[in-house]
Amino acid sequence: MKIVHTIAELRAQLRGQLRTAFVPTMGNLHEGHLSLMRVAAKHGDPVVASIFVNRLQFAPHEDFDRYPRTLQDDAKKLEAEGVYVVFAPDEKELYPEPQEFRVRPPENLGDILEGEFRPGFFVGVTTVVLKLFQCVSPQVAVFGKKDYQQQMIIRRMCQQFALPTSIVSAPTIRDEDGLALSSRNQYLSVKEREEAPWLYRLLTQTANALSQMRADHSLSLDAIAELEKQAANELRHRGWAPDYFAIRRQLDLKPLEQIDLTGGLQPPPEPQMVVLAAARLGQTRLIDNLEVTFA
Ligand code: PAF
Numbered sequence: 001m002k003i004v005h006t007i008a009e010l011r012a013q014l015r016g017q018l019r020t021a022f023v024p025t026m027g028n029l030h031e032g033h034l035s036l037m038r039v040a041a042k043h044g045d046p047v048v049a050s051i052f053v054n055r056l057q058f059a060p061h062e063d064f065d066r067y068p069r070t071l072q073d074d075a076k077k078l079e080a081e082g083v084y085v086v087f088a089p090d091e092k093e094l095y096p097e098p099q100e101f102r103v104r105p106p107e108n109l110g111d112i113l114e115g116e117f118r119p120g121f122f123v124g125v126t127t128v129v130l131k132l133f134q135c136v137s138p139q140v141a142v143f144g145k146k147d148y149q150q151q152m153i154i155r156r157m158c159q160q161f162a163l164p165t166s167i168v169s170a171p172t173i174r175d176e177d178g179l180a181l182s183s184r185n186q187y188l189s190v191k192e193r194e195e196a197p198w199l200y201r202l203l204t205q206t207a208n209a210l211s212q213m214r215a216d217h218s219l220s221l222d223a224i225a226e227l228e229k230q231a232a233n234e235l236r237h238r239g240w241a242p243d244y245f246a247i248r249r250q251l252d253l254k255p256l257e258q259i260d261l262t263g264g265l266q267p268p269p270e271p272q273m274v275v276l277a278a279a280r281l282g283q284t285r286l287i288d289n290l291e292v293t294f295a
Contacts, residue, residue, distance in 0.1 A: 001079040003071075003086045007094075007135045010048075010087045014136065019044045022138035022165075024129060027051040027088075028068040029077050032173040032181035036142045037081040039170040043140040046084030050132055052094060056102075057124030068183070087135065094131060102127045105153045112253060113276060114149050114287070117243045125150055126157050138165050146172040146180050148276060148289045149253060172288070174200065180288045187284045196286060198238055199277055202231045203290040206247065206275050210292050224256055235279050242279035250274045250291060 004010045014020060021044025023036045040047045051074055058064035071088055078086055103126035104110070110122040133141065143151035155167040173181045178200035179193075188196055206227050213219040224247050232245040249256060250272040276289040 001075070001083055001086065003075055003088055005088055005090065005093060007089070010085065010135055013085050014046075014048065017046060018139065020046060020048055020136060020138045020140075022048050022050070022133070022136045022141040024050045024052075024132050024141065025074075026053045026067065026183075027074050028070050028183045029074045030181050030183065032144060032146065034077060034081055035173045036144055036170050037078065037083055039168060040140065040142045041082065043142070043166075043168050044138070047082065048085045048087060048136050048138065049078050049083050050087040050089075050136070052087075052089055052128070052132070054124060054128040055091065055095075056099060056127055057121050059118060059120065062118075068186075087132075094128070099127060099131075103130050103157060105157065109149070109153055109156065109253060112149075113244055113246060113248075114278065117278065122150070122153055126153060129154055130157065130161075130163075133163060133165055140166050140168055142168045142170050144172060145169050145291075146182065146288065148274060152253065178204070180286075182286065184284050184286060189282065192281050192284065195238065195240075196281060198235070199240075199279060199286055199288050200290075202234060202245070203275050203277060203288055206231050206245075207290050207292045210247065210273060210275075211294065214294050219261055221256060221258060221261065231277070235277075240279040240281050242277065243285075245275075245277045245279070247273055247275050250293075 002013055004013060021040035023040050025033050037047055037049065051071060053067050053069065055064055075086060102123050105122045105126055115122050143154060145151060151167065151169045158165055158167055175181065177197040179185065179197045180200065209227055213223055228245050228247055232242045235242045247256065248254060249260060273292040274289055275292060278285060278287040
């Protein structure tokens with residue numbers, strides 16, 4: 001496995017490769033990231049990973065400087081996964097001058113949910129992902145469904161700019177108690193780690209309630225609003241500070257409308273929903289989601 005730090009070296013390594021599968025990361029890799037490498041290997045060859053902590057997607061109060069840089073450890077893990085090249089540029093390489101051109105996702109997708117609570121986040125993500133795609137020229141790129149809105153925005157970006165990269169979404173990897181793997185889990189205290197699986201439990205309870213209501217024909221917009229409210233209240237009651245707990249359409253993350261429940265917008269079987277949540281437990285902000293697909 002080669003570790004390259006410049007765009008020129010990367011392009012030289014990948015010259016002539018037409019089926020590259022790419023996994024962009026910010027490093028500090030855990031089993032969730034490694035599962036993305038395995039998905040990538042199923043969709044292309046060679047597999048290329050990038051490690052770059054992207055300042056553009058951090059707000060001033062967020063933990064850019066504190067973000068763990070663990071290149072040596074990460075490289076060992078990637079080598080064991082059979083990754084061909086790791087692209088690990090420094091900031092001067094990727095942003096040799098202030099990055100004044102930016103990619104702005106549409107407000108109706110980029111400024112809701114995560115975008116509402118982390119203004120500018122998706123502009124930072126799409127800008128660096130477009131730039132990384134220009135460096136790697138991948139045929140396929142893999143993103144985890146844990147960051148549901150991110151993978152959706154990147155897929156739309158590829159469609160709208162006619163980029164020759166297909167986006168593959170990979171399932172969320174969870175600990176045995178259901179907690180989605182995330183670099184942020186390492187910041188949880190022992191007590192917080194015990195509490196943390198409740199986020200997924202509440203997503204599951206909500207998804208089950210939706211399925212039940214769908215089955216007994218009691219699904220309504222009021223019932224959906226009530227489920228969101230109950231779950232957010234339960235989180236507050238347990239000591240969390242929720243940013244959102246939202247039941248949305250899988251298609252575009254819009255709130256459900258009457259027409260979704262009575263038929264029309266999504267092809268049958270409909271409606272397909274996703275439950276998304278973000279909440280702080282102590283100092284740590286966790287996000288998770290669960291798709292609800294009705295049979
Ligand atoms: O999901 C991440 O780790 C980052 O947002 C990404 C896609 C690597 C862009 O910096």
